[in-house]
Amino acid sequence: MILLSTNAQNIFWLGRYLTRIQYLCSQFPFKNNTSALDYAHAFCLPAFDASSLNEMILDSEQPASFHQQFQNAKNNIYDLRGVISAQSFAELNQLLQQAEKNAGFICDVCDECNDVLEAEEDELLFLFFSLGQKMEQLDRQIRLKQTSVQTLHALDGLIERLDQQGMASLPDAWGELKKQPDSMRYYHFSDHIDSLFEMVRL
Structure with missing residues (x-):
């Protein structure tokens, strides 16, 4: 299957949002003020300690909240x-309904949604979903100054597979990011990802 560009973007961003929620779930509730401030500063959130960050994450009106990300x-x-x-969509729809009935299920539901999507057999779906996951991980690792060796290695394999699909606009920008993973090169590579979607046609 060849995806429409909008569908490729949707599956890519779905990978990013689920990964973002999963990481937030692994950190919540923040208990250490220093860790909370590091997270808030990295993502430009107006929190000043662990308590205010936790309140923000639970506030359904806040863009960074569990509710909005979900x-x-x-x-x-x-x-x-x-x-x-159709089977995957039915499973996902059932999971979404569980989370809508009880917001406390969001973390578990996101893990299960992730499992359903990773089981999809279409290669392009898997590639763009995985690309979204790894791009989200790398973004967070650069922002929080976490180790990114494993993520870079995984992305290297994904970029090679996308290149084999005829999407050759990535390797040069990817090479720059791989050599020096910083914010500037990350955003430059993200721009190439955006242009990549224009190459995806039905």
């Missing part, structure tokens, strides 16, 4: 109806 993921899933298999 809504973004949910919208991407609904936009992919007809692209992912």
Whole structure:
């Protein structure tokens, strides 16, 4: 299957949102003020200690909250109806309904949604979903000054596979980022990712 550019973007951003929520779930609730401030500063959030950051994450009106991030993921899933298999969509829809009935299930539901999507057999779906996951991980690792060796290695394999699909606009920018993973090169590479979607056609 060859995806429409909008569908490729949807599956890419779905990978990013689910990964973002999963990491936030692994950190919440923040207990250490220093760690909370590091996270808040890295993502430009107006929190001043662990307590205020936790309140923000639980405030459904805040863009960085569990609720808003989950809504973004949910919208991407609904936009992919007809692209992912009918069985996967039915499973995802059931999971989404569970989380809508009880927001406390969001973390578990995101893990299960991730498992469903990783089981999809279409190679392009898998590639763009995995690309979204790894780009989100690398973004966070650069922002928080975490080790990124494993993520860079995984991305290297994905870029090679995309190149084999005829999407040759990535390797040069990727080479620069791989040599020196910093914010400037990350955003430069992200721009190439955006242009890559224009190459994806039905």
